Amino acid sequence: MANAVTCLLMAAVVLAPLFAGAAGGKxxxxxxxxxxxxxxxxxxxxxxxxxxxxxxxxxxxxxxxxxxxxxxxxxxxxxxxxxxxxxxxxxxxxxxxxxxxxxxxxxxxxxxxxxxxxxxxxxxxxxxxxxxxxxxxxxxxxxxxxxxxxxxxxxxxxxxxxxxSPGSSLATLITVFGNKGLSARDMTALSGAHTIGQARCTTFRDRIYNDANINGSFAALRQQTCPQASGTGGDGTLAPIDVTSPDVFDNYYYQNLMSKQGLFHSDQELFNGGSQDALVRRYSGNGAMFAADFAKAMVRxxxxxxxxxxxxxxxxxxxxxx
Ligand code: HEM
The missing domain is CATH 1.10.520.10 (Peroxidase; domain 1)
Structure with a gap:
């Protein structure tokens, strides 16, 4: 009898997470x-x-x-x-x-x-x-x-x-992620997703024409395919978000931020004299640390x-x- 109870208890412990998955949202x-x-x-x-x-x-x-x-x-x-x-x-x-x-x-x-x-x-x-x-x-x-x-x-x-939005300030980004229970560090790690992929001119036009904290030759490069005036045919033109290695999931995104080559205003906010500067520096110098933090933040x-x-x-x- 004692054995049967022990067995049942053990089964309950082992199976609990599975049942929780179906019913309780775990x-x-x-x-x-x-x-x-x-x-x-x-x-x-x-x-x-x-x-x-x-x-x-x-x-x-x-x-x-x-x-x-x-x-x-x-x-x-x-x-x-x-x-x-x-x-x-x-x-x-x-x-x-x-x-x-x-x-x-x-x-x-x-x-x-x-x-x-x-x-x-x-x-x-x-x-x-x-x-x-x-x-x-x-x-x-x-x-x-x-x-x-x-x-x-x-x-x-x-x-x-x-x-x-890509025009967000650092304070807004921290708040938007905080509203989801994610920390500023999670936000900065997850933003490293912008080491891959492409963006339309409409999403970075303001940055390349109006921001001061942008590398001049980078802005000029992006301006070549993203005209200042909207509605003139270039709105949907794509540019890589990571100017260095757009198809590789690496830590160049952070190195780009340090050379003022963030494509979105929101990206560059992570390295603009604020609370995330130190973390951006660390991720840019330590790809393994970024990869580990990114994975943890993705699970969260x-x-x-x-x-x-x-x-x-x-x-x-x-x-x-x-
Ligand atoms: C921190 C705030 C974020 C802002 C303001 C933002 C904004 C944007 C914008 C405007 C684009 C381009 C969209 C377009 O061209 O239509 C984009 C692309 C992208 N975003 Fe974000 N994003 C943020 C965070 C994230 C996060 C947390 C992830 C994933 C974990 C992510 C993954 C991507 C990827 C991979 C692309 C490229 C997609 C493609 O090529 O199809 N972004 N983001």
Missing amino acids: LSTRFYDRKCPNLQSIVRLAMVEAVAAEPRMGASILRMFFHDCFVNGCDASILLDDTADLTGEKNAGPNANSVRGYEVIDAIKAQVEASCSATVSCADIVALAARDGVNLLGGPTWTVQLGRRDARNASQSAANSNLP MGGLMPSADTPTEVRLDCKKVN
């Missing part, structure tokens, strides 16, 4: 170990192919994850298409004509459904794909906590108000949960509720 690294053992290899292989076809896709999916998590938690709300009943997040200011990679997530979801149907949330697929994209471009890897659920709603207004950002009253499910098609 995540677990082993959530799909039994339910979908091939999940991680399916996502990895699909990302290997997507990044080989277009390295920028690693950056695009990373940004998609950030924009999902900062708007009512990591719940795949960003993936929902607009319908008669739902005004989604895809057309919010920070996302429209800008967030990309939806078709990559849809293709991964189709493969995952074929292997283990109605089991894996779209939100977890985005979290895994973002991690793999970073790693495939030379960045760190980390163990992803799993068990997220997909929202049955989305909020365009929250997407418009919760995401930081990935832990942002939708509010308790959000209706959730495991979506079958990431674009629409079941």
Whole structure:
């Protein structure tokens, strides 16, 4: 009898995190170990192919994850298409004509459904794909906590108000991340995501024409393809965010900040005589420290949960509720 009780207690301790994952919103690294053992290899292989076809896709999916998590938690709300009943997040200011990679997530979801149907949330697929994209471009890897659920709603207004703009001051950036329970250090580490990917002229025009704390030849270089006047054809022209190595996840982003070559006003705010200067210096000189902090901050950002009253499910098609 005593043995049976001990066994039950031990089983409860071992299984508790799994049940919490389903019911209480807690995540677990082993959530799909039994339910979908091939999940991680399916996502990895699909990302290997997507990044080989277009390295920028690693950056695009990373940004998609950030924009999902900062708007009512990591719940795949960003993936929902607009319908008669739902005004989604895809057309919010920070996302429209800008967030990309939806078709990559849809293709991964189709493969995952074929292997283990109605089991894996779209939100977890985005979290895994973002991690793999970073790693495939030379960045760190980390163990992803799993068990997220997909929202049955989305909020365009929250997407418009919760995401930081490229014109933000350091104080605003610290506040916006602080509102999500993330520290200034998390914010500075996560901003290192801008070591990969591209940006449209509209997002950095003010900086290259109006900021004083910018390297002159860098500003002139960017001005060549981003005209001062808006609406004259160059608004959507892309430029690499990291002028040195745009397709490699390294710490050049921080070195660029130290030479006043941050592309966004918000980037340069991290090294402009303020509280983050010392950390930027350290990350620029120590790539391993940046990589470790980035991975930790990604896990913390990935832990942002939708509010308790959000209706959730495991979506079958990431674009629409079941
Ligand atoms: C700190 C505040 C941040 C601001 C103000 C900001 C702003 C921006 C802007 C304006 C763009 C260009 C969008 C466009 O051209 O339409 C961009 C691109 C990007 N952002 Fe951020 N971002 C921030 C933080 C982050 C974080 C935390 C991550 C991820 C952890 C991230 C990942 C990226 C990536 C990878 C791209 C390039 C995407 C691509 O090439 O498709 N950003 N960001």
